[in-house]
Amino acid sequence: MHSNVSSMAIRTRLISQQGKKMARKSSSAAQTFDALIASREIVVCVGSGGVGKTTTSAVIALHAAIQGRKTLVLTIDPARRLANSLGVEELGNDIQQIPLERFRKLGIEPKGELWAMMLDMKESFDHLVDTHAPDKKTRDEILNNRFYRHFSSSLAGTQEYAASERLYEIYNRGEFDLIVLDTPPTSHALDFLEAPNRMADAVSSRALQWMYKPGAFTGRSGLGLFSVGTSYVVKTIGRFTGAQLLNDLGVFLRTFSTLFEGFEERARGVQALLLGDKTTFVVVTAPDTLTVEEALYFHDRLGSDSLHVGGFVVNRVHPMWVDREGVSEPLEALENELKIMNEKMVEQTESKVTDFAEFAELLHENVVQLQLRATQDASSIELLREKLPAHTALATVPYFSLDIHSLEGLDQSRRALFE
Amino acid sequence: MSSAFALSCAQRGQKTLLIELNVKDKVSSLFGSEKVGTDIAKIDDNLYAVNVTPAAAMEEYALMILKVRLIYRAVFENRVVRSFLRVIPGLNELVMLGKAYYHVMETDAAGKPVWDKVVVDAPATGHGIFLLQIPSVITSLINSGLMYDEARKIEELLQDPERTAINLVTLAEELPVNETMMLRDVMRDKLKIPIGYVIANAVYRPLFDEAQREWLDKSAELEPSVEPRMRGFMEAGRFRAGRVRLQQLYVKRLEQEADLPMLRIPYYFMDRMTFAIIREMADALERQLDGDSDASNQSAG
Numbered sequence: 001m002h003s004n005v006s007s008m009a010i011r012t013r014l015i016s017q018q019g020k021k022m023a024r025k026s027s028s029a030a031q032t033f034d035a036l037i038a039s040r041e042i043v044v045c046v047g048s049g050g051v052g053k054t055t056t057s058a059v060i061a062l063h064a065a066i067q068g069r070k071t072l073v074l075t076i077d078p079a080r081r082l083a084n085s086l087g088v089e090e091l092g093n094d095i096q097q098i099p100l101e102r103f104r105k106l107g108i109e110p111k112g113e114l115w116a117m118m119l120d121m122k123e124s125f126d127h128l129v130d131t132h133a134p135d136k137k138t139r140d141e142i143l144n145n146r147f148y149r150h151f152s153s154s155l156a157g158t159q160e161y162a163a164s165e166r167l168y169e170i171y172n173r174g175e176f177d178l179i180v181l182d183t184p185p186t187s188h189a190l191d192f193l194e195a196p197n198r199m200a201d202a203v204s205s206r207a208l209q210w211m212y213k214p215g216a217f218t219g220r221s222g223l224g225l226f227s228v229g230t231s232y233v234v235k236t237i238g239r240f241t242g243a244q245l246l247n248d249l250g251v252f253l254r255t256f257s258t259l260f261e262g263f264e265e266r267a268r269g270v271q272a273l274l275l276g277d278k279t280t281f282v283v284v285t286a287p288d289t290l291t292v293e294e295a296l297y298f299h300d301r302l303g304s305d306s307l308h309v310g311g312f313v314v315n316r317v318h319p320m321w322v323d324r325e326g327v328s329e330p331l332e333a334l335e336n337e338l339k340i341m342n343e344k345m346v347e348q349t350e351s352k353v354t355d356f357a358e359f360a361e362l363l364h365e366n367v368v369q370l371q372l373r374a375t376q377d378a379s380s381i382e383l384l385r386e387k388l389p390a391h392t393a394l395a396t397v398p399y400f401s402l403d404i405h406s407l408e409g410l411d412q413s414r415r416a417l418f419e
Numbered sequence: 420m421s422s423a424f425a426l427s428c429a430q431r432g433q434k435t436l437l438i439e440l441n442v443k444d445k446v447s448s449l450f451g452s453e454k455v456g457t458d459i460a461k462i463d464d465n466l467y468a469v470n471v472t473p474a475a476a477m478e479e480y481a482l483m484i485l486k487v488r489l490i491y492r493a494v495f496e497n498r499v500v501r502s503f504l505r506v507i508p509g510l511n512e513l514v515m516l517g518k519a520y521y522h523v524m525e526t527d528a529a530g531k532p533v534w535d536k537v538v539v540d541a542p543a544t545g546h547g548i549f550l551l552q553i554p555s556v557i558t559s560l561i562n563s564g565l566m567y568d569e570a571r572k573i574e575e576l577l578q579d580p581e582r583t584a585i586n587l588v589t590l591a592e593e594l595p596v597n598e599t600m601m602l603r604d605v606m607r608d609k610l611k612i613p614i615g616y617v618i619a620n621a622v623y624r625p626l627f628d629e630a631q632r633e634w635l636d637k638s639a640e641l642e643p644s645v646e647p648r649m650r651g652f653m654e655a656g657r658f659r660a661g662r663v664r665l666q667q668l669y670v671k672r673l674e675q676e677a678d679l680p681m682l683r684i685p686y687y688f689m690d691r692m693t694f695a696i697i698r699e700m701a702d703a704l705e706r707q708l709d710g711d712s713d714a715s716n717q718s719a720g
Contacts, residue, residue: 322652341649345637
C-alpha cells in the first residue's frame with residue numbers, strides 16, 4: 001500500500017495536465033450553459049443544502065433527454081414530488097426509465113430517453129463491498145460487522161466515494177450519452193475530488209496499519225512501531241474507549257482493508273474521470289449573500305482557474321417586477337389604474353374587491369418588499385459574474401410562483417436554464 | 420434560528436449559553452460581538468456563546484482526565500495518535516456532545532447551575548441524526564471504559580424530557596417538510612429524544628385577502644392590454660399570492676401530520692441577517708411561547 005504522498009502526487013499531476021488543456025480551450029468567449037452540457041458526458045451538481053440541487057439535476061437531465069441524448073440522472077434525495085411530477089410513483093435503487101410522453105402536452109417533442117435512479121448511500125456502500133470483497137466470507141464479515149453497520153455511511157468521505165464509484169461503474173458500461181449526478185447535501189465539490197484519495201489514505205495510514213495487527217491493544221505484537229512511551233499512549237487511549245472497542249475496531253479495519261487491494265488503481269480511474277474533460281461540475285446556489293459566498297468559496301478551493309467548474313446555476317432569483325421609477329409613482333395613480341382594470345373585468349364577472357385604495361397600498365407594499373430581495377439577488381449575480389472566470393457559464397432561474405414540482409414547473413425551469 | 424431562540428430565552432431572564440458546533444462562526448456577526456471562539460464569550464445581556472470544535476473539546480476533556488498538560492502533549496499531540504483519533508468513528512461527535520453535557524451540568528461554588536438554558540445549534544438533518552445517535556450507538560457497541568460512561572450520561576440527558584427538547588426548524592416547502600417528518604420519526608421512535616416544537620421559518624405574511632387574490636388571478640386575462648408597470652404590480656401580486664398559497668398548504672400539512680406544537684417565524688426580505696431581525700424573530704418566538712411552560716434547559720435545532 002502506498003502512502004498519502006503518492007496519491008496526492010497523482011492528484012496534482014492530473015490537475016496540472018487538465019489545467020494545460022483547459023487553458024487552451026478557455027481562451028474562447030464564455031460559453032452558454034446549453035453548450036456546456038451538450039459537450040460533456042458527466043455533469044456533477046454540487047452546492048450547499050436547500051438550493052435546489054436535486055431539481056436542477058433533474059432539469060439538466062430532462063433537457064438533454066428532450067434534445068435527443070440517452071440520459072441518466074442519479075439523485076440522492078428521496079424527492080417523491082419530483083418523481084411524481086416526472087410521472088413515476090417514486091425513484092428506486094434500480095435504474096428506471098422515465099416516460100417523457102407527458103411533455104407532449106406542453107408542445108415538446110422529446111427525442112431522447114430519460115432514466116433515473118436514486119442513490120441510496122447505505123446501499124451504494126454495500127454495493128462497493130460486494131464488488132471489491134476478495135471472497136464471500138470477507139464480504140459477509142464486513143456486511144455483518146457492527147461497526148460497518150453503524151458507520152459505513154458516515155466515515156469521512158465515504159458517501160462521496162460510494163457515489164463517485166457508482167458513477168464510474170455506470171459510466172464504464174457505456175450505456176448512456178450523459179450522466180447527471182446529484183450529490184449529498186453536505187458535500188462540497190472538493191469532497192468529491194478528494195474522496196478517492198481520502199479513502200486510499202485512510203486504509204494506508206500508519207496509525208491504521210498499526211491497528212490491523214491483531215492484539216495491538218492488548219498484547220505486545222502491535223507495538224513495535226513506536227519505541228518510546230507507546231504502551232503509555234495505548235493505555236491512555238484505552239482508558240477513553242475501553243480496550244474492547246479498540247480491538248473490535250481493529251478487526252473491522254483489518255477486514256475492511258482487504259477491500260482495497262488494488263484500490264489505488266481504481267481510485268485513480270475514478271479521479272481521472274472526474275477531472276477529465278468529459279466531466280463538468282456545476283455549482284448550484286441560491287442568490288442570498290451567504291449561500292453565494294459559500295459557493296464562491298467552493299469554487300476558489302477547486303482552483304482559481306476553475307478547471308472543473310464549467311457552470312454556475314443560481315436558483316430562485318427574484319425578478320425585478322417594477323423598476324425604481326415605477327415604485328415611486330403616487331399611490332393614487334395605481335389606485336386609478338386598478339379601478340379602470342376593474343371596470344373591464346366587471347363586464348365578465350362580479351368583482352368582490354371594493355376598497356381599491358387599500359388594494360393599491362398592499363400591491364405597492366408587496367412590490368417594495370420583493371424589490372428589496374430582487375435588488376440583493378441582482379447584486380449577488382453581479383458579484384458572481386465579477387468573480388467567476390469568463391469561460392464559466394452562469395445561468396439563472398427565476399423564483400416561480402407555481403410549484404416547481406410539476407410538469408409546468410420543471411419545464412419553466414428548463415427553459416430558464418437553456419433558452 | 421438558534422440565535423433568535425437563545426436571545427428570546429435570555430430576554431426572558433434566563434442565563435443562556437448558545438453553542439455552535441464546529442462551524443464557521445455566524446453568531447458574532449449577528450450580534451456584532453467579538454469573534455466567538457472555543458472560549459465562552461459574552462454576546463448580549465444574559466447571553467453567552469461558544470464555538471465547540473472537536474480538537475478543543477478533546478483537549479479540554481483529556482486535560483480534565485489527565486490533569487497534566489505535559490502528558491496531554493505527549494499523548495494527544497503525538498502525530499500518530501492524532502491520525503489514529505481521527506479515524507475512531509464518532510469520537511469527534513461524542514466529545515462535542517460531551518462539552519454541551521458538561522455545561523448543562525455545570526454548577527457554581529454554591530452548587531447552583533451556572534446556565535439556565537443551553538441552546539445547541541445542531542447540524543442539518545443527516546449530520547444532526549448522526550450526531551445525536553452517537554451516544555446510543557456507543558452504548559450499544561461497548562459496555563465499559565470512560566467513553567462508555569460519557570456516552571451513557573449524555574444519552575440519559577438527551578432522553579430526559581425534563582431537561583432536553585429538540586426543536587425541529589423547517590421551511591414550509593416540499594423537501595424540508597418531508598425531511599422534518601422523517602426527523603421527527605427518528606427522534607421519537609429510534610433515539611427517544613423528546614421533541615419541543617416544530618418551527619416553520621420564513622413564512623410569508625399573506626398580505627392579500629381571498630377576494631384580492633381572486634381579482635389578481637382574473638386580471639391575468641387583461642394582461643396584453645395593460646401597460647408594463649401595471650403588469651409588474653399584478654405579476655408581483657400573483658407571485659406573492661402563489662407562494663402564500665403553497666406555504667399554507669405545507670404549514671397545514673405540518674399541523675396535521677407532525678402532531679407537535681408549532682411556532683411560526685415570518686419571512687424577512689432583507690437577505691443579510693442582522694441583529695434587528697434576530698431580535699424581531701426572538702420577539703415573535705416570545706409572543707408565541709408566552710404562557711407555554713418551558714421546563715427543558717437544553718435545546719437543539
